[in-house]
Amino acid sequence: MRTYKVAIVGTGGIAAVHADNLARTENRAELVAACDVDAARLDAFCDQHGIAGRYQTLTELLGEAKPDIVHLCTPPMMHIDQAIECLEAGVHVLSEKPPALSLADFDRLDKAQAKGGAQFSCVFQHRFGDASAAARTLIGGTEFGRPLVARCDTLWYRPDSYWDLPWRGTWNAEGGGPTMGHGIHQFDLLLHLMGPWEEVTAIASRQARATSTEDLSAALVRFENGAVATIINSLLSPRETSDIRIDCEFATVELSHLYGYNTDNWTITGAPGNEDQVKDAWTGQPLDRGSGHSAQFLAMYDALDAGRPLPADADSARQTLELAAAIYASAFTGQSVRRGEIIPGHPFYGGMDGDGLGTRMLADTARV
Numbered sequence: 607m608r609t610y611k612v613a614i615v616g617t618g619g620i621a622a623v624h625a626d627n628l629a630r631t632e633n634r635a636e637l638v639a640a641c642d643v644d645a646a647r648l649d650a651f652c653d654q655h656g657i658a659g660r661y662q663t664l665t666e667l668l669g670e671a672k673p674d675i676v677h678l679c680t681p682p683m684m685h686i687d688q689a690i691e692c693l694e695a696g697v698h699v700l701s702e703k704p705p706a707l708s709l710a711d712f713d714r715l716d717k718a719q720a721k722g723g724a725q726f727s728c729v730f731q732h733r734f735g736d737a738s739a740a741a742r743t744l745i746g747g748t749e750f751g752r753p754l755v756a757r758c759d760t761l762w763y764r765p766d767s768y769w770d771l772p773w774r775g776t777w778n779a780e781g782g783g784p785t786m787g788h789g790i791h792q793f794d795l796l797l798h799l800m801g802p803w804e805e806v807t808a809i810a811s812r813q814a815r816a817t818s819t820e821d822l823s824a825a826l827v828r829f830e831n832g833a834v835a836t837i838i839n840s841l842l843s844p845r846e847t848s849d850i851r852i853d854c855e856f857a858t859v860e861l862s863h864l865y866g867y868n869t870d871n872w873t874i875t876g877a878p879g880n881e882d883q884v885k886d887a888w889t890g891q892p893l894d895r896g897s898g899h900s901a902q903f904l905a906m907y908d909a910l911d912a913g914r915p916l917p918a919d920a921d922s923a924r925q926t927l928e929l930a931a932a933i934y935a936s937a938f939t940g941q942s943v944r945r946g947e948i949i950p951g952h953p954f955y956g957g958m959d960g961d962g963l964g965t966r967m968l969a970d971t972a973r974v
């Protein structure tokens with residue numbers, strides 16, 4: 607097993623979670639450098655985490671610290687250009703979500719990966735850990751049966767002050783509201799468990815917050831395997847919860863948590879007459895390893911050690927981003943949208959508000 611040299615770019619809120627989780631990877635990563643445009647924040651972060659290499663630009667960091675992997679913990683609008691700079695320099699990237707603000711931007715990754723020979727991966731930490739692997743194995747198998755109907759709710763609460771940060775709540779900086787910034791984790795996990803989506807019909811609205819994007823979206827999704835799911839992404843919900851429920855032929859699979867989970871957050875219920883078969887199938891899976899950032903980091907090092915594609919790679923992250931784009935496209939055009947429909951020339955290929963259509967629709971229908 608190699609020890610990978612890791613650098614963190616952007617030393618704000620989520621960077622501390624990355625540093626703490628890197629410290630839990632049993633010497634498989636060494637945090638060698640960090641970068642921030644804010645020198646005081648950079649120093650405080652490096653002092654706290656014992657980081658020697660301190661840089662105010664990514665270019666200097668890449669040239670001097672020569673990391674194997676860069677973690678992008680910067681605001682959303684910076685991810686894609688910084689990812690491309692790293693990839694072209696032959697450095698692997700683990701980017702915080704959302705991976706890009708549009709499919710057009712995201713598709714620039716292909717060339718950069720080919721040029722530098724390095725790989726892109728997106729932080730979708732809920733996919734990792736034993737329980738989600740067990741659920742993914744069993745859903746669609748003989749014991750649980752095929753998935754039929756599902757629910758995916760990200761019901762969070764953010765007060766007005768949340769939008770005080772200048773990059774929050776703008777199409778240009780975040781690419782959207784709770785669909786792109788919050789619910790994306792949960793519906794990424796839904797896709798991971800259920801397989802490819804096929805068609806979506808959605809509503810997005812601004813109900814109560816003084817932001818320029820939506821503060822609520824609701825979608826009805828049909829999957830390739832025929833299952834139907836509802837997805838709600840809300841920042842308006844005083845009792846916060848993140849829930850997924852998947853009803854299969856012989857079992858109901860439920861995950862209920864807030865910002866992260868372990869195996870205890872899952873409930874598995876057998877259909878009448880199938881209780882034992884379902885319980886045995888679940889408890890027969892490995893269930894010890896929890897979810898979270900360190901689980902994703904370790905899966906990434908395993909893949910690099912073995913020369914395999916990275917988990918949460920560009921292809922799978924693109925499916926999730928494409929569903930976000932399709933939710934906006936459906937909400938703002940009033941039409942259902944099929945996977946594969948948003949291609950160059952489509953108004954929602956270049957941005958999540960469809961050349962200003964979303965901005966106009968939300969302004970016309972806003973309740974604030």
Ligand SMILES: NC(=O)c1ccc[n+]([C@@H]2O[C@H](COP(=O)([O-])OP(=O)(O)OC[C@H]3O[C@@H](n4cnc5c(N)ncnc54)[C@H](O)[C@@H]3O)[C@@H](O)[C@H]2O)c1
Nearest residue numbers: 616617618619620621641642643644679680681682702703
């Ligand atoms: N995976 C998760 O559960 C999770 C949770 C929270 C946030 N996030 C994501 O993490 C990202 C960062 O969020 P945050 O809350 O930490 O933001 P933040 O504003 O607290 O931190 C961002 C940092 O990036 C720095 N920065 C800005 N421009 C830079 C540049 N050009 N080069 C280097 N540094 C630069 C800022 O000075 C700041 O310190 C966002 O994309 C957010 O969506 C993910």
